[in-house]
Amino acid sequence: MNALVPVDRTSAERWVHTWACTPQLTEPANLPPPPFARDGVVLANATLRQTVRVSVGGDRLRLRFSNAFGGAPLPITAVTVAHPRGGRAGAAAIEPGSARTATFHGKTSAVVQRGAQVVSDPIPFPLGPQADLTVTVHLAQGQASAEITSHPGSRTTSHLLAGNHVEAGALPGAIPIEHWYFLSGVEVPAGPGVAAAAFLGDSLTDGRGSTTNGNDRWPDLLRDRLRSGPGTAGVAVVNQAAGGNRVLRDGLGPNALARLDRDVLAHSGIAWLFVFEGVNDIGTAQATEAAQKQVADELVDAYDQIVVRAHAQGIRVYGATILPFGGNTYDDPAGYREAARQAVNDWIRTSGRFDAVVDFDRAVRDPGWPRALRADCDSGDRLHLNPTGYRALADAVPLELFTTG
Template identity: 50%
Template sequence: MLNKQFVALAAFLASSLLSPTNALPLDASIEARAPACDHWVDTWTSMPQLTEPANLPNPPFNQTGSVFVNSTIRQTLHMSIGGPQIRIRLSNAFGATQLNITAVTVALPYNNSAGQSIIETNTLQTVTFSGNNSIIIPDGSLAVSDPIHFPINPQSELAVSIYLAGGQLGNSITSHPGSRTTSFYQFGNAVSAANLTDASVQSVAHWYFLSAIEVWSPPQARGFAIVGDSITDGRGSTTNANNRWPDLVLARMQKNPSTKDIGVLNQAAGGNRILADGLGPNALGRIDRDVLAQSGIKYSMIFEGVNDIGTADSTTAAQDFVYNQLIQAYEQIITRIHTFGIPIFGATITPFSAPNSTIQAYSTPEREVTRQRVNQWIRTSGKFDAVLDFDKVVRSSANQSMLQDQYNSGDYLHPSPAGYQAIADSFDLNLFNRFAGGVSSYM
């Protein structure tokens, strides 16, 4: 009789865990069901960075000494892989003060569309943090929500609404300015509203405070973290269309049975450099946070270096110096990632020459020499586990220092949507099978 009672209790608890009505009470309650098999894998990420003054919300949401007081922010995110449960990560990595989160909800956006403020209210759920609706996130920290029974499909959209009653003190907050996706904010607590319709509502193409969505996944699921700059972040792509090149690679991967369980994670930011801070921390310094600390990572890649070359003085001495520093940094990044048995792919730097430097400031002969030298090292050194020759894909056959006309967004640096499609089409999906077992940590 006693054994039957325990079986009945276990069945009740299991059914409760699968209830779609709210967040699961404890992270461990999910993991206990399959501790050696299922696991958390990132399905979406954005690289956290300090919000520049120009990318803070407009007044009155941005005041002297505080941001987003009594404000609701609604943001839509493009998932990569699906699953039955999710967790949400909020970041205060660059906040100078604690971040007081009052309430968070999650829902499907209307018609599965990116960049809108209408949600499907029948899918609305409250997000909790260790059983509480609110959480205080200290400066420099992040928070992970309780698991939420919220099934999502691959390549679907997710709407997250955040309410801050007291806002964040100071004017240093964490965001991702290059969202290429419209977000909305208004005064008052509207996290459960079907639409944001207050007279105060504003829209902007930035993400605030959100850093990742994790999905509870079977053993074969894994993550692919891409470290990059504005070309990977999608400058030149179409707002709300999710046609950055990683999105387009994801679309191909979802049609391939051997790659459909791989989350594609865009850890790029406009203006980012490998060697020095600028728009976001330097790539060498953020590898631990943006690759190794992410959930379920089994593959990685770096497509970066153009801003290091382009911002260095256009002299032979300065360009020699940046070349040597870049090569050393690549090797350091490779060593760090290989320590964890994760393969890393390297992409060649795409062209940035223009008819004159007035059109594109990076365009000088000395910088082009450095780009060619760096690309030669990427192709021939054997240091990366695989090379993706994006330069070869988008360069002009008539002038290899320039983008093909149809792939030029207009600034001679960032590809057009057609250029991003060409990059995605060239991506060798067989790499994921080739390195399914990882790499030796002693490489």
């Protein structure tokens, strides 16, 4: 007896990430403030309202919640999506009548197991390109662990309030906090000419030095350019950066080689990968000639591995040169770290391993002191950029690298 049941997949819908952030283990200083974290339980009987800015739009969406680093299952009681009041990033209020309930296999609640994620059912919800979206979550029990999943570098204001307020138009008395918790992705149906570009990086791509609620990280500014460019309006931008991240060794979160599968290759609709990471590897390795020679060699090997693994999934890979850090604590008097940066950048520029290279170093270095950032681009610490510097990076990227049709 044949037990095989044929399944028709010819009409299966293709989805693409229109927004995402990198899941990270929340450090103690980035946990929700009291009374939302106490006695080993986080966000018990709490409403969490968060806003994100998407890249491409659609008439439906799906949400992804991550418990990648949670120390216990994550019981989500209720979720709604809505338009923020006035379309404003970081808003605590939503537009009246815009809230829609999310379901998970037809249920209004879900439990995200340790190390797992959950994807919602499709939610009928009109979402324009580059629109802000409000996602409100209620957790009745909270998460029974001080180890929770978040993205600390949200550069966007979230709001916490005791009780269940998932459909409330406003949250008077809510506590503002600049982190995202649990929410890791928003997907929309991928129509013709729609595909995603993932950006693998550290705090320079996560936007340290950018404007809170300003959405002026360099991938945000590139997204604005892509939207208005011929043949690139359908490119979704997926920022998979984490402050303090390194390519080779764990630091603030798993190293880039370890997180590549989860943060890039497993995402929906990725057609391009942009790699801009490595300064933390150089800056945290010993300032000796031998140590810096080793880290430069290992970075080259790691970039090659990233290219090989992404190419195996049919993803084009673009590389960016490492920015200068003269005057920062990463700089050393003997110049061993600068020599390593130059060696790695020479390989990025000349190896031919990447499908294209964007010279970010050239875009923001000081012509009078090439081992340092331009003064008008420097956030003040000689390592991170300000919005002017992030604009320079976004403007340095040729749009034709992302032409979809």
